[in-house]
Amino acid sequence: xxxxxxxxxxxxxxxxxxxxxxxxxxxxxxxxxxxxxxxxxxxxxxxxxxxxxxxxxxxxxxxxxxxxxxxxxxxxxxxxxxxxxxxxxxxxxxxxxxxxxxxxxxxxxxxxxxxxxxxxxxxxxxxxxxxxxxxxxxxxxxxxxxxxxxxxxxxxxxxxxxxxxxxxxxxxxxxxxxxxxxxxxxxxxxxxxxxxxxxxxxxxxxxxxxxxxxxxxxxxxxxxxxxxxxxxxxxxxxxxxxxxxxxxxxxxxxxxxxxxxxxxxxxxxxxxxxxxxxxxxxxxxxxxxxxxxxxxxxxxxxxxxxxxxxxxxxxxxxxxxxxxxxxxxxxxxxxxxxxxxxxxxxxxxxxxxxxxxxxxxxxxxxxxxxxxxxxxxxxxxxxxxxxxxxxxxxxxxxxxxxxxxxxxxxxxxxxxxxxxxxxxxxxxxxxxxxxx
Ligand code: HSE
Numbered sequence: 001x002x003x004x005x006x007x008x009x010x011x012x013x014x015x016x017x018x019x020x021x022x023x024x025x026x027x028x029x030x031x032x033x034x035x036x037x038x039x040x041x042x043x044x045x046x047x048x049x050x051x052x053x054x055x056x057x058x059x060x061x062x063x064x065x066x067x068x069x070x071x072x073x074x075x076x077x078x079x080x081x082x083x084x085x086x087x088x089x090x091x092x093x094x095x096x097x098x099x100x101x102x103x104x105x106x107x108x109x110x111x112x113x114x115x116x117x118x119x120x121x122x123x124x125x126x127x128x129x130x131x132x133x134x135x136x137x138x139x140x141x142x143x144x145x146x147x148x149x150x151x152x153x154x155x156x157x158x159x160x161x162x163x164x165x166x167x168x169x170x171x172x173x174x175x176x177x178x179x180x181x182x183x184x185x186x187x188x189x190x191x192x193x194x195x196x197x198x199x200x201x202x203x204x205x206x207x208x209x210x211x212x213x214x215x216x217x218x219x220x221x222x223x224x225x226x227x228x229x230x231x232x233x234x235x236x237x238x239x240x241x242x243x244x245x246x247x248x249x250x251x252x253x254x255x256x257x258x259x260x261x262x263x264x265x266x267x268x269x270x271x272x273x274x275x276x277x278x279x280x281x282x283x284x285x286x287x288x289x290x291x292x293x294x295x296x297x298x299x300x301x302x303x304x305x306x307x308x309x310x311x312x313x314x315x316x317x318x319x320x321x322x323x324x325x326x327x328x329x330x331x332x333x334x335x336x337x338x339x340x341x342x343x344x345x346x347x348x349x350x351x352x353x354x355x356x357x358x359x360x361x362x363x364x365x366x367x368x369x370x371x372x373x374x375x376x377x378x379x380x381x382x383x384x385x386x387x388x389x390x391x392x393x394x395x396x397x398x399x400x401x402x403x404x405x406x407x408x409x410x411x412x413x414x415x416x417x418x419x420x421x422x423x424x425x426x427x428x429x430x431x432x433x434x435x436x
Contacts, residue, residue, distance in 0.1 A: 003036035004318045007073035007098075009064045009089055011044035011052070013187040014103050014130070015079040017303030018310045019052045025311075033315055041067045068093040075317055077310060078102040081191060087111050090126070094118045099321065101313040103130035103306055106195075109204035112211075112218040116331045125320065126331055127313035132205040133158050133282040135305030136298040137312065142286055143212045143333035149288025151213040153253035153260075155435055156284035157277050158205040160301035161189045161196035162228050162248045167278040170236050176229070188280050188301040198227035199248065199263040206250035210261050213286070214254055214342065215334035219261070222344035226264035235357060235430060238399045239267050242355070242383055245275040246430065258343040260350050267355050267432040274435065285435060348408040353382070353432035356400045356414070361422040362389045367398060370417055377413045379405045395424060401432065 006022075008015055022029070022037060030036050042053060043064035053060070061067065068076050068089050076093040078100060080086050086107050091114075093100050100119070102108065108115070108128050119126045129139045133156065142151065157163050161183040168179040180197065183189045188196075195201040203223040211218050228248050239246050244267035253260040268275045273295055277283040282300025287293045299305035320328050330336065360366045367386060374381055383401040402410070414427045 001035040003038040004074055004321070005038050005040040005072050006075045006077055006314060007041040007043075007067035007070055008039055008077050008079065009043050009067055009086075010079035010081070011042060012079070013303045014306045014310065015044060015077075016052055017307030018077060018079060021304060021307040021311050022314070023052070029311070029315060033318055035318065037314060037318065041070050041073055043067045064089050065092065068096060068098065073098060074321070075099045075101060075314060077314065078104060078107075079310070080104075081106070083107055083110060087115075090115055091118060094122050094124055094126070097122055097124060099124045099317045100126045101310060101317060102126065102128050103310055104128070105131035105201065105204035105208060109207040109218055109220040112208070119331065120336060123325060125317055125328060127317055128208070129313045130306050130309035132208050133284055133296070134160065134298065134300040134302065135308045136282055136284060136296045136300065137309065138209070138284050138286075138296050139212060140312075141294075141296055142209065144329060146286060146288045146291060146294070147333070149290045151254070152287040152289060153251070154209050154213050154284060154286045155249050155251045155274070155433065156206075156209070157247055157274065157282050158209075158250045158284065158300065159196050159199070159202040159248060160280035160282055160299070161193065162199075162202070163278065163282070163300070164188060164280045165197065166228060166231065166236075166246065166248060169231075169233065171278075173233065183280075186280075187303060194227075197229050199225040202248065202250045202263045206252055206261060206263055209250070209284070210252040210259060210344075212333040213252060214259055215332070215339055216259060216342055216344070217339050218332075219344050222261055224262040224264070224347040224350075228265055230428065231265050231430075232428075234397065235355075235428065238357065238385065238397075239355065239430075240270070241385065242267070242399075242401055243270055244268060244355070244432070245270050247275065247277070249433070251433065254342075255345070257349060258345040261344045262347060262350060265430050267430055268435055272435055348406075348411065350407050351404050352407070353404045354402045354410055355430040355432055356402065357428040358398050358417065359395050359424040360398050361424075362394050362396045363422065366420075366422045369420060369422070370398065370400075373413050373416045374400070374402065377409050379403070379409065379413055
């Protein structure tokens, strides 16, 4: 059988990794596939300087449209990132009847509906395993491995940079900005690292997971997103005292009222396996009605782990290249026309327990006053910690752990507490999940 010709867009961290893995493991891949995969055309900036590919065998260009318009290329691998050029290239590739493999979570989360519609009309496949959790085959696991289940919920550490920063801050007391710079140097961070620390990258990935879990349309704009930049060392330590670790989680859950879709720092019991996932590693918990809880762990960022997912998608695409459409796995796992219109819940309608930290004047009656507010709003307190004031200070930290409460009610109670003269500044809130 003739080799399948692949066009590669982008030869940066992930593109370089994909080329390296495809070349290094060519024989092993051919043993699995029964045919060879050949990188035939590559586009990237400064491509003439590259050393991975043999320029005598591969066409090199700085114009990515040359690759998507090359009649010999059967599979276009988009590893440029971003929304604009990447979208134009992917749409052009589809228009030209080429299959697409992409690691671009931003593209899929925001333009997925249009891209999948065009791909379906042309009878080509768009594969995106590398878009979520780097090297962990979580798309395949949820979409195919758990296909028998009704998925109840998914919760995951799905941004390696954020997890790396939280881990280094906790274990080594390192400064936020310094760790972020290291994550950038290691090739983990997004081109715009605020995507990592403000949760946007995780929200892109969670949006995709929610769609394949529940068979709903991709709705990135409805994902509640909160980053890690306000987490303090005090919070990390108080959480530990209460038996919890703080992790930046993406959580999507099916409830009777609708689908929860939220990314935020979260207290989770220290004893959970996922609480011990550190550094750049990712982990995803998926709970199905038949299987119960399942956990997937691996490197969520980096050249070769991400390349592992990209190359697996190329292999899968080659396997199904001539298959009739009814034999292919639908791109979101559910048949066209079968997506449900269950609403995504606004965060105000979500129920969670909460960790609250506030700075209070150290004088009698303040704790009672604060407790009364929560009692008035029917919010039960699970634990209360009052810290000693620092020497020479008349302020203390009050830390409260509440039972599960509707976000809207908690907002009202927090606003009342923040109105007290004895409470300084705002109340820090971190949601709590048991993940049992
Ligand atoms: N910036 C992302 C992360 C890369 O840190 O997880 C992988 O998507």
